[in-house]
Amino acid sequence: MTRSALLALLLLSGAAPALAQAPPPAAAAAETAGQRLHRLFRESDEASLRRNPIQAMFRGDYRYADRLGDFGTDAYFAAEREAAEADLAALRAIDRNALNPTDRIAYDVFEYQTRDNLVDLEPDMLALTAVRPLNHFTGFHTFYPVFASGRSAAPFRNVEDYENNLRRHRQFIDAFDRVIARFRQGLESGVVETQLTIRNVIGQLDTQLAAPPEESPYFGPVANFPDEVPEAERARLRQAHLEIIRDGIYPAYRRLRDFLQNEYLPRAREGVGLVHMQGGDRLYRRLVESNTTLPMTPEEVHQIGLREVARNRAEMEAIRQRVGFEGDLPQFLEYLRTDPRFAAANRDEMREGYYAIGRRVDQRLGELFSTLPRTRLEIREVEEFRERNASTGSYQNGTPDGSRPGIFYYNAYDLPSRRTHGMEALYLHEGAPGHHFQISLANENEALPAFMRFGGNTAYVEGWGLYAETLWDELGMESDPYQRFGGLNADQYRAIRLVVDTGIHAMGWTREQAIRYMLENSGVSETQATTEVERYIAIPGQALSYKIGQLKILELRERAERALGDRFDIREFHAQVLMTGALPLAVLERKIDDWIASRRAG
Template sequence: MMRKISVITTMFCALFFIQCKKDHDKTDFTALCKSYFDDKSALNPLDATVYGQNQYNAELLFEMTDAHRRAQAKFFEKYANAIATVDYSALTDDEKISCDIIKWEVSIGKEMLKYPTNLMPVNQFTGTHLNMGMFAGGTSSQPFKTEKDYRNFLSRMDKFSIWIDSAMVYMKKGVQKGYVLPKALTLKVIPQFEELITEKPEDNLYYSAIKIMPADFPDDVKKQLAAQYAQTISEKLVPQFRKMAAYLKTDYLAASRNTSGISSLPMGKETYATWAKNWTTTEKTPDEIHKLGLQQVAALKAEMEKIRIKVGFKGSMKDFLNDLRNNRRLMPFSTPEQVLAHFDSIYNRIKPNVGKLFSMTPKTLFEIRRTEAFREKSASAEYIQGAADGTRPGIFYVPVPDAKTYNVLQDEDLFLHEAIPGHHFQVSIQQENNALPDFRKFNWFGAYGEGWALYTESLGKELGLYTDPYQYMGMLSAEMHRAIRLVVDTGIHTKGWTREQAIRYSLDNEAETEASIISEIERYMAVPGQALSYKIGQLKILELREKAKKQLGTRFDIREFHKKVLESGVMPLELLEAKLDAWMQQ
């Protein structure tokens, strides 16, 4: 009897030890995920503010400096080593996805540090100077509710004045090494700084938060903050804006290149291949992507031809596209308020049908707003995510520089992509999922995120839209726009295409206005590879949907498919496919 008890006790202790080890491994991995997120946020304080990590609200990223790049390299090495010690077999399925995401990010991050892209720290499409401008408006991600909030941004403004000096230092290094922006982009950056130069601090964008100061602040605090903001604007920011604008207009513009693609720069082709990998999360080569784009353009042309015939347009497709750009019936508005009301009406039309396609919807509130004046001329419609704690809604920004020439052709499609069920659903559901580690709740992969948003454009008819053939043509034209991106982005950066050649190709194949197409082409020139993510991701999600329909047959439920795609947040496409394959097999 004693012998039996001894054996049983020994077995129990062994099992207990194994379980304890598993629990220990799990705790270690949970701690690793937390540490990874904390370190990542500290390296990217502006992103941290967007994600509601308010402990970083006074900090600023000096992303172009050698010191920051050394910190990035140290970060990647730290977590490459840490992830190598994890017992992968002991992780849950969702933890394995987390582990694989960290591996992927660390690997691509190390690869991207090989290239001197920090020598071009400003462009007209994205960057710290534009993000700071949005924050300064007082209604974006930077909170302005407490005195501490105001002092945080005051500190950030002070650092931003120093950031401008750092940017110019590295731009000058870029000039010496021939690593500079194309002239067309430099010309677009100049007014972005010039428009921030004001004689009176009260007229400056960076004074906006003072004008919306909470009424319950004590009078002496209000006066002090107003005086400090005015002093920082007058003595630090405006002189720096003048300095940057003058440098851009003289030395930098003279040194700016006449070529359009990054392949003309040192290590340009290798840089682009890495950026393409980063944005698509695939191993597709630029040449493969270019050929895929040409195939997609041809297929969509055939669909667009059907609409031309349906509406009875007698001219060629090229004539039809020109008519869509200039048709006054598609420009019915005279004020920006009418444009915003139009998007409200689209929102109201889809609301009754959302439940037919989605069993999982976000709690985060949603708003439609006009893009701020300082960036409206060069901005595209966009979605800015809400705060995970619900304190800030998700915002769909619509630029309306001229309401009288605003074309409604793609508005239904645009709303689905940027708002609901596109980015607002995907980002909010991800942020609200408390089962995910924070680094995944607040993460982004272009191929998944933009791929999802483009995929949702195809859901319009099921949501009660595209009853007008012109709006359906708008959807096809928007999809064509993303197919064209595969062609022109790779064309510009690997095949020697000029800016003008890319503009002409776009004009010949889609209904966007020439002004819009020029902005788009210059966007691709500024951020190589980013535009590839949309179509690559969409095609993968469509492929997985068809695969699920075929394998599951009558058991296929579109609501369940969408739930499986959205529930775990963004990830490289290979991991998404593995996740959905496992679901289909179950």
């Protein structure tokens, strides 16, 4: 998981950082610039894992599996800030000009990411973010049940793993009071969440509390023990887990739920955009820049969105005419979002549909990629307790050693609203060759420093996912005009995001206005439009990254094709984009320009 994703989901951390000690002067003098750089990377990464044990577990590193860390505390933020400042000081002491080309890329990425992290850790920025510790889209209340379910990153191999799970549960329970304290701090300063997001959180908590402890995700690990757990230990562990769920976790959920319902909701803001929040304009401009990794303004992004929406509408209109639909485009969109022929009959049919798509894509991937991930890809349905507010599809990375697969999650909530003509594009984005390729190939590349293997930025990650959708023709997808329309529709609502996200947070659009714009300009269902708009409300700026990143990668590919002509190799281009991890877009552009120059010179 990326640093930004972890911070948004949990802000989980460990104790104060143990900063790397400099080597003796004689040893330092003997090191080359490249060796010093990679030592800095290793020591920074090791210190970060100690501070962020959840991140370590997602990488298959269980040394700190007995802890969650002090998420959201002043000590956590201070430790992260101190570590970042120390890392930058050490980086400045290394001569960039003495590095080889690959290490210069690593230097630039490390510098960019560290400086970017520091901006978010400044007190004036934390005053706008830390006091809103969760909402219905990101938060430990929905992250942790999956994490602890036995179907995610938390290990359940032996008795020690189960004991560590109980230790983490106790820390999880304690964290609820810290979250409530942060919310109260926001009430005092006037920086508060929206009524909409808080109502959704209350609904999520109610859903979890309605399930008996034995049917909760937390009980999953003790419902099925691995063989390595002796029979004599199982009854004790099962009872211990039942008690902590019933007597600890559930009461903590109720405390948070009652606080939000009785104290916070009456004082939450009605306006859904950051434009209505104290300090929201400054925060949103920061979020635009951090999510796109480019110096863009909300106004610029809005105009790009309008242009892309118009382009997609023209292509959608062409398909309407091709299939002989007699009504206009809005009527065609309504037909596609409501006609039963475009809905799966049941959940089994949807699952089998995704399996079939995966098999077809696998047959063609070698034509476009010189390196395929070793980590296998698994297809799963979103769990019932979180499906109502979950996105249409998502990806969870596996471990570099292949012990845990990458997972493509699809959402079957309100099944009649889930259109089958969008399935191929969704799989290309979230599965292969989208997030599964981008994340797994970086994770598996041991030649990269850890921060490039496991870190990244949303513009690259989501830009690649959306770019992967444009490979439909080369992968033999969307030969059916309705599936092609589904691909256009998927691209369209990423273009719409540029308009709607900026509309909500910079221009004061209402929730209803944003939903209406989505329905008028795409074939998404009302359920999907509502979920998407409420997502943009919950995580401002993140939705901008998809289209901006895709457009940059497409621009670079077109530049390379034009410059290299017959010498252009799509497999080599994809390797250049993918094999150094998730680069900030400006760094990626420099890399591709250097590659083009070297190929022309060769």
